Every structure is written in structure tokens, then in C-alpha cells.
Amino acid sequence: MNQLTVLVADDDPNVCEIIRLFFTENNYRVVEANSGSEAIKLYESSNPDVILLDIMMPDMDGYEVCRQIRKKTDVPIIMLSAKGEEIDRILGLEIGADDYVTKPFSPREIIARIKAIFRRVPVKTGNEGANGNDIHDFKDFSIHVKSRQVLVNDEKLFLRPKEFDLLLYLVQNSNAVLTREQLLEHVWGFDFGGDIRTVDVHIKRIRSEFAKYDIHCIHTVWGVGYQFKD
Structure with a gap:
């Protein structure tokens, strides 16, 4: 570094x-x-x-x-x-x-x-977007991995670095229910010593940005964690 x-x-x-x-x-x-x-x-x-x-x-x-x-x-x-x-x-x-x-x-x-x-979230192979592993296209928005942007109707969604990493990891594991512990491990890293509620706070901010466009793609699975569904 x-x-x-x-x-x-x-x-x-x-x-x-x-x-x-x-x-x-x-x-x-x-x-x-x-x-x-x-x-x-x-x-x-x-x-x-x-x-x-x-x-x-x-x-x-x-x-x-x-x-x-x-x-x-x-x-x-x-x-x-x-x-x-x-x-x-x-x-x-x-x-x-x-x-x-x-x-x-x-x-x-x-x-x-x-x-x-x-530390950045590695992009998985085998679960890429439409253009290799650079773009994930959905009905209402797209995620551009290389430029680290989320676009809704050509407007850039404001996401902080860790919020983008968290959203990307959820997208890479679409439909899977991920626990807070799994999200901490893969997005923040093994040596992260912060509060597990960190995940909830970042999810809340991501949802707040999407809500401006009436997009609701991150779902809470009570007692377990979170799930991305387009």
C-alpha cells in the first residue's frame, strides 16, 4: 500500500x-x-x-x-x-x-x-454481469464494477465505499440469505473488530438511496440476515 x-x-x-x-x-x-x-x-x-x-x-x-x-x-x-x-x-x-x-x-x-x-470485495467469477464481470444490469438500475458506480436512469446513486462493497456482495449472491456474520467476514474482513450492527446501518443507508427511486431490492429475513432480490 x-x-x-x-x-x-x-x-x-x-x-x-x-x-x-x-x-x-x-x-x-x-x-x-x-x-x-x-x-x-x-x-x-x-x-x-x-x-x-x-x-x-x-x-x-x-x-x-x-x-x-x-x-x-x-x-x-x-x-x-x-x-x-x-x-x-x-x-x-x-x-x-x-x-x-x-x-x-x-x-x-x-x-x-x-x-x-x-480492503475491497473481490468480484466472483461465474456470477458476473452482462458484460463480463463489469456490469450487473437489473430492471431499474445497473452496477458498474470497474467504475464503482450504481446508476438509476443514468443518475448516479450516492454510495460510500463500504456501501458499494456490501451491495455488490449481496448482488453477487442474489437470492441467497446472508447472515450479518457472513457479510462482516466477506465485506469488512476477518480482522474487523467493529460492532455487528455496522451491517444494519450500512443496509439502512443503501435502502435509503434506493428508496428515492422506489426501488426495494434488499430484503430482511428476520432472525437470519439479508437477501438481494431484483
Whole structure:
């Protein structure tokens, strides 16, 4: 993997120092912000590949920073917080975060989370779209694998990277009922240590985008998981 730029937004200088030292040793470029407003300015000037975002910061909390950045980009965001309640993790995921790490944490764990986020779902052979394994055509929309786009009436559906990966894996296994554990394993990877509810949050966002066009293709199989049916 080429050198990645990581934006660390945390008002605790000790946390920033630990992350900077460990990440620099592992060939990451690190830029630091100590407040919410500074994080937004640094995002615009440094163009980071991933953001580590503390929730409790002066002048603007991490949730609001995440909301504002999500209006501009789908750059991966990992929330950092001393809060460990499920509602806090779900809220972070609901507003667009890709992952959530509770303090205290190991910098090695965060690097593993980053690698999991950037891992892409392999395209299976034998279950391809109409044009090899590049396009999956359906009645109301099409999935373009190489360009990572979903088109509805020539309009591009807004999906974040992991949402696209999740939809693609469901499509590659059309009509099969997949458990949350299976989806976590194949889309997020074996070393993903996040909450299993991550799947539910991403499914909800995909459905929300499709619902704008009255498309309902991802079905819940209660007590089991999810199923894609055109």
C-alpha cells in the first residue's frame, strides 16, 4: 500500500503523539488537528486518505465534523471516543462514520481497522454481469464494477465505499440469505473488530438511496440476515 495521509483530530496531545509516532514508523503521513473547526480546515488543505475523529472536542464535536465532511466526500472516517455505549457507536455510523474505536485503544488496532476499510470485495467469477464481470444490469438500475458506480436512469446513486462493497456482495449472491456474520467476514474482513450492527446501518443507508427511486431490492429475513432480490 502506498503511503497514506491520516488526519488525526483529537484535543488530547498524548493521543495525537502516540498515533503520530506509531503511524509514522509504519509509513503513514500524519497531520493533526486539536479542534473540530481545525479538523475541517486541515481536511480541505491536506486531502487525507482517512480521518481519525475524536467525538469530544472543543468548539465542534466529532459528530458535527463528520456531518460536514460527509457533505463533501466519502473519505473513510474512524470515530475515536471514551464513550462505549451502543447508542454512541450507532449514532457515529448513522451520520457516516465507517468505524468506531473506543478509548483506550492500541494504535496497531487502528491500523488494522484502516486496512480493513480499504480492503475491497473481490468480484466472483461465474456470477458476473452482462458484460463480463463489469456490469450487473437489473430492471431499474445497473452496477458498474470497474467504475464503482450504481446508476438509476443514468443518475448516479450516492454510495460510500463500504456501501458499494456490501451491495455488490449481496448482488453477487442474489437470492441467497446472508447472515450479518457472513457479510462482516466477506465485506469488512476477518480482522474487523467493529460492532455487528455496522451491517444494519450500512443496509439502512443503501435502502435509503434506493428508496428515492422506489426501488426495494434488499430484503430482511428476520432472525437470519439479508437477501438481494431484483
